[in-house]
Amino acid sequence: MSDSPVIVAVVAGHGRFADGVLSAVDQITGRGGAFVAVSNTGLGPTDLEALIVSALDRTGARVVFTDLPAGSCTMAVRRAQRARSDIVLVTGANVAVLMEFLFSTEGPLGTPVGGLSDVGNLARVAAEKARGTLAVFGS
Amino acid sequence: MSIQLYRIDDRLIHGQVVVGWGQPLGLRFIVLVDDDVAASDWEQELYRMGVPPSMEVHFHSVADVRDALEGYLSDVRPGMLLVGRVETMQQLVHQHPEITRVNVGGVHHAEGRAQRLRYVFLTPDEEDVLRELQQRGVEVTGQDVPSARPVALDELLSSRQSA
Numbered sequence: 001m002s003d004s005p006v007i008v009a010v011v012a013g014h015g016r017f018a019d020g021v022l023s024a025v026d027q028i029t030g031r032g033g034a035f036v037a038v039s040n041t042g043l044g045p046t047d048l049e050a051l052i053v054s055a056l057d058r059t060g061a062r063v064v065f066t067d068l069p070a071g072s073c074t075m076a077v078r079r080a081q082r083a084r085s086d087i088v089l090v091t092g093a094n095v096a097v098l099m100e101f102l103f104s105t106e107g108p109l110g111t112p113v114g115g116l117s118d119v120g121n122l123a124r125v126a127a128e129k130a131r132g133t134l135a136v137f138g139s
Numbered sequence: 140m141s142i143q144l145y146r147i148d149d150r151l152i153h154g155q156v157v158v159g160w161g162q163p164l165g166l167r168f169i170v171l172v173d174d175d176v177a178a179s180d181w182e183q184e185l186y187r188m189g190v191p192p193s194m195e196v197h198f199h200s201v202a203d204v205r206d207a208l209e210g211y212l213s214d215v216r217p218g219m220l221l222v223g224r225v226e227t228m229q230q231l232v233h234q235h236p237e238i239t240r241v242n243v244g245g246v247h248h249a250e251g252r253a254q255r256l257r258y259v260f261l262t263p264d265e266e267d268v269l270r271e272l273q274q275r276g277v278e279v280t281g282q283d284v285p286s287a288r289p290v291a292l293d294e295l296l297s298s299r300q301s302a
Contacts (some may be wrong), residue, residue, distance in 0.1 A: 014154055042257065044149050046248025070189035073155040078185050 005033050008105045008119075011093065012038040012052055013067030024095045025102070029040035034102055036061070040072050049076040053084070062086050063101070063119050065093035087118045090127050097130035113114070141214045142170070145231075149223045150158040150245040151176070152196070153185040155244065156221065159284045166214035168195040172204050172231065173223050201230050202283065208235055232272055241272060243281045243295070254300045256282045256290060266296055 011018040011037045018037035031086025034133045036055050040048050052064060052073070066073040069091045090097065140186060141165045153173060153280035160166065165265045168192065175180040177200040190196055199207055208231075211218060220238075222228050225246065245258045252260035259281050261269070269279050273292050290298075 042247070044245075044249065045151075045244045047248065058187060068158070070152060070154055070157040070191075072150045073152060075150070075189065078188070082181070 006105075007036055007060050007061045008034045008102060009063040009065055010036045010038055010052060010059070010099065011065045012040065014040055014073070015043070015134045016069045016072060018101075020050075021095050021098060025098050026063050027098060028095070031102055032093060034106075034111070035098065036067075037075070040076075043072075045072060045079070047081050048072055050099065053075055053080050056084075056087065062080035063088045063090065063097060063123050065101075066091045067093055077082070088123050090123050092127075096132075096133040099129060100126035100129045141216060141218055142212060142220050144170065144218045144219045144242055144243045144295060145228065145238050145240060146219060146242045147223070147225055147246060148221060149246055151221060151223050152189045155284055156219070157190055159283070160219065163219050163285050164219070166194060166219055168197060168211070168214070168218040170197050170208070170211050170218060170220045171222075172191070172199050172201060172220065172227060174227075175199045176202070181247045201227060204231070205234050210239060223240050225261070226270045229268045230273065232277055234252065240280075241269075242289075243269070243279065244283055255283050255295050256300065256302045259295065261267050261296075269296070 016039065018039060021124070022032040022035050022037050025035065036059055038052055038055055043051065052091060055064065056064070064077045064087065066077060066089065068074060074089065074091045077087065081087050081089065101123060104126055143166070144160060146156070151173065152169065171186060176186065177198050183198050186192045187196055222231065228241055244260055246260055246265070247258070251262045254260050269292055273279050279292040281295045282289040
């Protein structure tokens with residue numbers, strides 16, 4: 001892993017959601033640093049949109065994962081998409097989809113593949129795979 | 140009365156509204172009153188996307204909700220009236236004396252506002268508006284989620300928090 005990993009996406013959500021899921025991703029893969037966490041805590045819609053767009057601009061990432069379809073982070077990204085059609089939004093994010101996406105953008109030992117040029121399609125495939133990880137056991 | 144909550148929240152429809160309050164109150168509809176949203180199909184589609192199929196959203200300007208509110212008040216299903224600005228709620232209270240309780244659920248940082256609660260920042264003019272509502276007999280409280288303690292207006296306005 002390089003000292004400055006490629007940032008593949010921004011993770012935004014309520015409270016410490018992003019820190020929490022990225023902590024889990026890091027514990028499982030050692031690659032939590034490939035994402036940037038954003039929290040909506042204490043932020044109104046304008047400041048939240050600016051913070052997310054700033055994170056995208058700073059890192060060069062184009063994908064944002066959010067926790068809740070109705071959440072303020074999702075709304076903020078949808079607003080940002082009006083001016084930035086290159087932004088890809090995945091909502092309903094969990095640990096599984098982040099790992100699926102991460103590994104779809106990287107080759108062995110964290111080497112970037114494909115220049116992240118097709119991140120929209122990669123995000124769709126990751127979301128579809130992760131959807132199948134939700135399961136109920138017991139009666 | 141079928142409107143269970145009259146809420147000021149500059150995020151309008153978001154997680155606390157749809158899930159945090161929507162689930163325990165069993166909300167079946169939201170009346171969103173905002174002139175900008177009422178004038179924009181794109182904005183309405185954005186907010187409609189944020190609610191589950193079991194919940195209706197009705198969009199109104201301040202002017203056209205005047206007549207429509209009667210119908211919402213006689214609806215037997217539980218609903219919420221939602222505005223983004225303190226001044227909008229004042230206009231509605233002036234139109235409809237049936238509104239006797241107002242929930243300040245989220246007014247966030249902006250130029251000229253001072254922090255009163257973790258989720259409430261107000262300009263002096265906005266504070267005066269809330270005081271005026273209270274003087275009319277409206278119970279104004281700060282409360283972001285149902286499990287939080289409602290903070291009475293006098294306490295809210297005397298609070299000073301560091302940002």
